[in-house]
Amino acid sequence: MRIDFTINGIPKTVDVPENMPLLWVVRDVLNMKGTKFGCGQAACGACTVHIDGDAIRSCSFAAQYAQSKHITTIEGLSSGEKLHPVQQAWIEEIVPQCGYCQPGFMMSVANLLDKIPNPTDEEIDDNITNICRCGTYYRMRKAIHRAAEIKSSQL
Amino acid sequence: MEKKSINRRGFILKTGVGLGVLLGVGVVACGPLRRTIAQKVDEGGVGYKNEYEAYIWFELQQDGSVILHSPKVEMGQGIFTALAQIAAEELEMDFNNIKVVHATTNHGPIDALSTGGSLTVSTLYQPLRELASTMREMIKVNAAKLMGVPANTLTVKNGEVIGANAKLSFAEIATKSTDWHLKIENLVLKSKKDFTLIGKPIPRIDLVPKVKGETLYGIDSTFPDMLFGSVARPPVFGAVFKSAEAGNATNMPGVVKVIIEDSFAGVVAKSRVQAEDAKKALKINWIMPDKLVQQADVEALVKVGVGKDVIIQKEGNTAILKNEDTFTKEYYSPLGAHAHIEPNGSVAFYQDGKVVVKMSTQVAKITRDDVAKALKIDAENVDIQSQYLGGGFGRRLQTSHAIEAALMSKSVGKPVHVFFERTEEFQNGVLRPPTHNILKAKLDANGTIEALEHHTASADVAFNSAILANIFKPLSSSIAESLVGADFGAWRGGMIQYKNIKNYSTTAYHKELPFQTSWWRGLGLLANTFAIESFMDELAHHSKQDPLAFRLKHLPDDERGRSIKNVLKAACEKAGWGKSLPEGRAMGLACSIDVNTPVAQVAEVEIKNGQIKVKKVTCAIDPGIIINPDGVKAQTEGAIIMGLSATLFEEVTVKDGLATPNAFGYYPMAYLRDAPEIDVVLLSSGDNPRGVGEPPIGPIGAAIANAVFNLTGKRLNRIPLQSHIS
Amino acid sequence: MKKIHSIAFMAAFSIIILSISSFQIQDETALKKEKSLDSFKQMLTVIKHPRCMNCHPSDDHPRQGNDRHVHLFNVQRGKDNEGLAAMRCNTCHQKTNNPYSNVPGAPKWHLAPIGMAWQGLSDEEIGESILNIKTNGGKNLEELVHHMTKDTLVLWAWNPGKGRSLPPLNQAQFAKAVKDWADNGAAVK
Helix, strand or coil, rough: EEEEEEEEEEEEEEECCCEEEEHHHHHHHHCCCCCCCCCCCCCCCCCCEEEEEEEHHHHCHHHHCCCCCCCCCCCHHHEEEEEEEHHHHHCCEEEEEEEEHHHHHHHHHHHHHHHHCCCCCCHHHHHCCCCCCCCCHHHHHHHHHHHHHHHHHCC | CCCCCCCCCCCCEEEEECCCEEEEECCCCCCCHHHHHHHHHHHCCCCCCCCCCCCEEEECCCCCCCEEEEEECCCCCHHHHHHHHHHHHHCCHHHHEEEEEEEEEEHHHCCCCCCCCHHHHHHHHHHHHHHHHHHHHHHHHHHHHHHHCCHCCCCCCCCCCCCCEEEEHHHHHHHCCCCCCCCCCCCCEECHCCCCCCCCCCCCCHHHHHHCCCCEEHHHHHCCCCCCEEECCCCCCCCEEEEEEEEHHHHHEEEEEEEEECCCEEECCCCHHHHHHHHCCCCEEEECCCCCCHHHHHHHHHCCCCCCEEEEEEEEECCHHHCCEEEEEEEEEECCCCCCCCCCCEEEEEECCEEEEHHHHCHHHHHHHHHHHHHCCHHHHHEEEEEECCCCCHHHHHHHHHHHHHHHHHHHCCCEEEEEEHHHHHHHHCCEEEEEEEEEEEECCCCCCEEEEEEEECCCCCCCCCHHHHHHHHCHHHHHHHHHHCCCEEEEEECCCCCCCCCCEEEEECCCCCCCCCCCCCCHHHHHHHHHHHHHHHHHCCCCCCHHHHHHHHHHHHHHHHHHHHHHHHHHHHHCCCCCCCCCCCCEEEEEEEECCCEEEEEEEEECCCCEEEEEEEECCCCCCCCCHHHHHHHHHHHHHHHHHHCCCCCEEEECCECCCCEEECCCCCCCHHHCEEEEEEEECCEECCCCCEEEEEEEHHHHHHHHHHHCHHHHCCCCHHHHHC | CCCHHHHHHHHHHHHHHHHHHHHHHHHHHHHHHHHHHHHHHHHHHEEEEEEEHHHCCCCCCCCCCCCCCHHHHHCCCCCCCCEECCCEHHCCCCCCCCCCCCCCCCCCCCCCCCCHHCCCHHHHHHHHHHHHCCCCCCHHHHHHHHHHHHHHHHHHCCCCCCEEEEEEECCCHHHHHHHHHCCCCCCCC
């Protein structure tokens, strides 16, 4: 099936089986490896991307639904050289360890801040349900609050 | 500067036009055996004996930068940063000019056995410094030649060799020097007080690429024109592949080839989903086990008194514990999963009798041998190229997928990528074995322990593992196991450290389960510490003594005992042990020592709607010389959260031969909402770095359980605690 | 006299006729109600099935699975019944069941509004809740029948994906039961 969409601002056309998860379109067809495979069951969040402004777990998003959508992956989260506030905060707090789950987390958090610019701890707990096995959660929480600060100071 | 005795090591030099210079060193490890092995492992003195040694390579580039080819892999533990700090310190160069990469097995025997055991920094610290200072001296000698002055008039600083009248950069020296066969004598290493990089909280060198999503992990690896393989894996524990027929798989969309090997069947297709779909159409004949494994079987096998018993520690006589008034308690922990987020995967390209495999592995060298054996080629023709690991935790000590990828690539003549589905990770990976501990003690009239016995039962960790087999090659695993005695992975953390007790002993019981269990971060450390430290708490409360004072009085006044006392005091002081807490809160204390690194933790908990909530953990850790304080803190925080997750929530049970559950979500783990505030206090004693990756996972289980007891009066003796609170 | 007679006769006749028809009407109403209740009983076997009940909770947490456990990951209703700010239903659920992730999907996957909470209600209360225009999303009977027989999310119950049990009636049987129930007066007690 031929599918057209925009990814990180660039129009793309792919020809893939209609139900191929968007995750594999991004990783295997477009060869963009920042979006990670963790479970394939929408249960860990490692594959989170933005589709038309929502945080979506791409392993559970069939390619056919990407038609005409605007997709953002971790590679497109920053604007050029300027890192996204979430990425800046992640660097300030030195969050990643193995780092594998982090793109998914940063995409989820970026989406949270779009919708709730200054989230409370409870809002963070309720909305960020990705899994990090290295246990970077303690730093992550600090980084989320810091990202909110950076983002609001840039407005 | 301080003179250090330098071990005789074989430095190896490789030079080539345009390549700059490569300098390597083998890291000699000692090999404790037989009766001493238990003591050695407990005291962290273990280096693995092997016919191979770990090799470190430096590459001085013509632009003056240095590439460090790390024999150990980066799985989040921050070793690339620590190794770069150690190297740059002795090389006297700009830290930002050092690049660290994974050595490939084509560099020779890069790693004796594995990345694991919290051993990387502690074992490489000395040889890496020696190698780096050798290289610095070689650069200095060549600079002297170029300048026409004696080398001893020169100093090296910031990537430059400086003389009275001139200076040369590393780049100039690398470009202009032709002869690197230099003999370096009277090597001196920097003394601790002169360190400018070691001890600094430099942000990890893989930080920015990881935040940008640029870091490539094993599963991200590709080759041009790569195909996708999917392997049918045993449906239940004990099922073995017998034969297969292609069925309709051959004609399904995208299928390139149905692969039927001696040990497995699978499909190679143009896309991953097509391979997955076609795999389901294969007709596989499995040799099924006579009886499907059930949870009751597991519980009957892992039990104190069942299986082979070995006394691993004995002091005095514990016969008085046979009396009826003996204080006896038991503790349990369940099967657990690694639940690393990057599933195991690899891509192999077989061409002209040689194969390259890119993957995440903690055992590059063992994987190389395994692939060579499976393909019936020499190990020299297999190149394992380690990539960044999306979590290790022991899961990547098993690498059968490399063989699958290599065989599939050979069969289709193109590169093939293979990976584990998440359900396969649970069912076909390896699990942390369950444990059962019984502790017995008798207190005298002063509330001092007169005698203490620890009985610890578990299943395979080191036993039946590729690592043990590799250490003792070519001996059979049963001979190897009898040489070792008890499974040192299983009883890790199980030795009594309260050596002021006159009479104590530890006995390990071992029984193999009908499915594979293996290494998991810290091995037996979490479960054994949970048992011992819960028991110490029970004894303290039973005799109405303060748990801190009770521990301190039973610790000896030797170096090891003092190091544990110091972390106990430091953690308690920082946490405010004994202070009054808000209503509904309580603290619990526990400590452990692993690879010579003592750790004490104070957990502060509350219970809300029946849920145990850990609000804060204060941890004191003494890992010796600290290369990077931020890295040590990160590892400590991570170990605490992973240990908290295992302690409160995680459990695999077995039903009809299936690991249950077999998916994230259903396998309950800590989420962001479960993470406590963590305060890490760093102590630093001695002249060498010790392990950090695993030691801080030790006390957390007992610290939480002890806090729950202080809060509720209820003693939780089974992990996961949350399942047993009500 | 004859006229009177005839009037009297007519009157008496009318009374007889009227009382007969009123008898008939009463009888028919009872019959219809019985039929409607019977249909409602059939409908309840579907309504109370996990496929339907899981998305009509009385709290803010959807249920999932044949055992109706609380939805994993602390998933919550949110302001618009479509989840929280960055943890929306569509974070994981798309327009169709996903054959690879096995995550179920249908157009506009969402929770029934809290007014339509069924969990913990008696059969009668469920019926009243369905009929109450204030809580059922403003649906009259016709719209209600349409929702229960044509809504894509309701229809999903008969195509729930691997590992999810089907309601005891098939979709045609359920649609017929709903229609019969409505046609016979939408009785719930």
